[in-house]
Amino acid sequence: MSTTSYSEENYLKVIYHLSQKSSGAVQTNTIAENIGTKPASVTDMLKKLADKRLIDYVKYQGVSLTEKGQLTAIGIVRKHRLWEVFLVDKLKLKWDEVHEIAEELEHINSDLLVERLDEYLGRPKTDPHGDSIPDKDGKFHAVNLTKLNELSAGNTGMIVGVSEHSSAYLKHLEKLGLTLGKEIQVVEVVEFDGSVELILEDKKVNISRDVAKHILVNEEF
Amino acid sequence: MSTTSYSEENYLKVIYHLSQKSSGAVQTNTIAENIGTKPASVTDMLKKLADKRLIDYVKYQGVSLTEKGQLTAIGIVRKHRLWEVFLVDKLKLKWDEVHEIAEELEHINSDLLVERLDEYLGRPKTDPHGDSIPDKDGKFHAVNLTKLNELSAGNTGMIVGVSEHSSAYLKHLEKLGLTLGKEIQVVEVVEFDGSVELILEDKKVNISRDVAKHILVNEEF
DNA sequence: TTTTATTGTTAGGTAAATCTAAAAATAATT
DNA sequence: AATTATTTTTAGATTTACCTAACAATAAAA
Known part of the structure; x- marks a missing residue:
């Protein structure tokens, strides 16, 4: 091989x-x-x-x-995301600081290492950006996500991911307090420009449509 | 630069x-x-x-x-040893499984990563083989070690390191139960062949001079 | 359906890190 | 001191991943 x-x-x-x-x-x-x-x-x-x-x-x-190529690629994605979890959860690095480092760590090839890392991290299903982490066999587990801008007034949900990973975007979210795991409630989706007004930890926050559409939430009701 | x-x-x-x-x-x-x-x-x-x-x-x-070259080299040694601590302490890999992996990890360059890793591991002073870990500025902290074969009958000490890192050697020590942190007492140093008889966890163990001379202990008395 | 624009490929070259084989410097032996 | 052996360097190739510039294929526009 x-x-x-x-x-x-x-x-x-x-x-x-x-x-x-x-x-x-x-x-x-x-x-x-x-x-x-x-x-x-x-x-x-x-x-x-x-x-x-x-x-x-x-x-x-x-x-x-090919099948073979895909498995190899998914293996790399798996490693990348596991390392990101490690960097954020254990080493307390920020969202926007982990990508480059994980780009290097993902190329370290040791099945034993990856297995133990996975175990040590508690076999996480998603990385700090909310992206699904494939299992050892390259299988992804389905997660149902809704884009924040598709919620309606009154709906609540938890932020479980983002679909845009640029440092600028992540830093912006950080500043707004819109980080992974946070509960939000939509107050209003402005028809005129698609911007969203929401409540985050009892405070009102306003975000543009462009910001909202890359935030993935686990709709609660 | x-x-x-x-x-x-x-x-x-x-x-x-x-x-x-x-x-x-x-x-x-x-x-x-x-x-x-x-x-x-x-x-x-x-x-x-x-x-x-x-x-x-x-x-x-x-x-x-040169000074510059030495600092670079020590930086790599620092990373290597910190990663070894991580692999053994956190991921529960064995002595002889960590070296190759650390050989790759040591080349990942991110000051932030190394600093956080060091902090996360509790700023360890030695790696799993007992080797000193240099600090951020490349300084080593003195440790006083004695080779096991240089102890005298009756002396006791704790195993704090080894000066031979081959997989074969480490596996052998593992099998004998002579791992880092273990307390031992010397019963006799055989004059004829330099082999050492010692007590480890109330059991008598005999090791050759070649094995003994690579075990580093913190002499207690 | 020609023409133009875009997209992709080939040909030929460069830089990094390696190699073999031959030559040069240093060290060891007689 | 001369010879032999060892160590180190040079010269010239090779491989990998990249490049530029020129050409070929495909797609879009006139």
């Missing part, structure tokens, strides 16, 4: 995430942008990954992961 | 350890053996490290670390 390099793993991970976002084959240029490299380099790597049967690649037609 | 690559860090670390072992300049061949590479490759890297002012290098005369 040939092993995957740091670089190959990065490609697989990016292809995996892009496949999730929009269905259909993933394009060369899109991969290049996301990896921070040039299209020509991507083509080189795609050939290599295809040789290893990690992706299905047809010239000019984009790529998709 | 130019950054150091994974590979450069490995060289610095090995040079550091070899400098500790035997004083004087470190030889090209020795480095090659310890890194698992060929002398020619070492020469190439030495030139590079010298250009970066991380080592003092004179052709055919071996190398030594």
Whole structure:
């Protein structure tokens, strides 16, 4: 069983995430942008990954992961998210400080390590951003999430995730106090601009539609 | 401030350890053996490290670390040992399972991460093998250790470290019950072969001189 | 349906870290 | 001191992942 390099793993991970976002084959240029490299380099790597049967690649037609490639990618996602839980829960790093570090930790390959880490963290089902953590076999457990801007006045819920991970966004949420696990109640969804007025810990908070739509809540009623 | 690559860090670390072992300049061949590479490759890297002012290098005369190189190396040692503490204390891995994993973890560069890890672990002074963990500024705290084979009959002490880290050796100690923190009392040091008879948890244990000399104890009386 | 724009690939090159084989410097032995 | 052995360096290749520039395929627009 040939092993995957740091670089190959990065490609697989990016292809995996892009496949999730929009269905259909993933394009060369899109991969290049996301990896921070040039299209020509991507083509080189795609050939290599295809040789290893990690992706299905047809010239000019984009790529998709094979079963093997997908399992590898999910393994990396699993490690990334477990490490994020560790960094936030145990080391008390903030939301927006963990991503880069987890990008490095995710490439450490030791089944024993991952298993013990998972156990130590209490086999978490989601990471600090609310993203689902796949199990050892690459299976995700369904979670039902609603976007905050889709709630109606009076509804309450708990913040369980975000669908936007930029540092700027996370810092903004932090400042507003809209962090994971917080209970909120919607006071009003303004029709004019889609902004949302809500109650958070007995205080009124106003957020724009753009901010609201990336907050995922577990609707309660 | 130019950054150091994974590979450069490995060289610095090995040079550091070899400098500790035997004083004087470190030889090209020795480095090659310890890194698992060929002398020619070492020469190439030495030139590079010298250009970066991380080592003092004179052709055919071996190398030594500069102040800058030493600080970098100690930083890596610090990370390695902190991670080993994490792996053993928190994730419950065994002595002989942690080294390889820590070899990878030690290359993750984030001051914030290291600081929080140190704090989380309770600012440990030694790693699971009893090796001293340097502080943030690269300072080691003196510990007074005696080799087990240098104790006399009747002496007691606590095992605080080992000076041999091979998996075979560690597994052997594990089997004998001679693990970190254990109290032992010397019954006799056999003059003929230097083997040591000792009492460990009310049981008599016999170990060869070769095994004894790598066990470090905190002599009590 | 041509033309234009976009997207993707090839060809040829670079830098990092490695290698082998041959040559040079140093050390050890006779 | 001369010879032999060891150690170290150079020279030239190789591999990986990247690059630019030129070309080819596909998609969009006129």
